[in-house]
């Protein structure tokens with residue numbers, strides 16, 4: 579099972595690079611993302627940084643719509659809606675987030691073909707959430723309210739309290755931090 583990077587890891591706060599090559603490597607990343615998303619009934623979409631891949635790639639499987647979005651960008655947006663949102667990197671929590679009600683998005687599909695879609699409501703919200711991930715932005719950054727809610731209704735948490743944990747992964751994690759060996763011979 580591939581673990582989703584939880585909040586607290588710096589990779590979620592970095593800006594992902596545009597995809598330039600529509601090659602086998604991208605295909606493998608897409609396969610991995612689809613597999614992880616399929617395994618999560620609670621997730622509508624996944625952005626590549628949530629699997630430690632700093633590339634501008636999103637997969638979405640939500641309300642009967644399956645989309646692979648490479649290099650997505652919001653071309654235009656209108657309206658404003660506030661609604662609950664959750665994130666696979668912040669499991670068990672949700673909060674009310676203001677978003678554009680309608681967005682027009684340009685992206686490339688898995689083969690590099692340029693596409694444009696216009697969506698509103700929940701799918702527009704989901705697209706904005708995922709595109710934010712590619713810029714290191716999480717929904718809690720955009721919240722205007724100070725309380726996050728546990729999905730099981732058991733408690734609320736102060737947004738500040740959650741934000742303070744940034745960069746400090748909790749101890750009991752199943753995912754090891756990316757530990758690139760810095761030890762060199764003679765060092």
Ligand SMILES: [Zn+2]
Nearest residue numbers: 664665666667
């Ligand atoms: Zn998310």
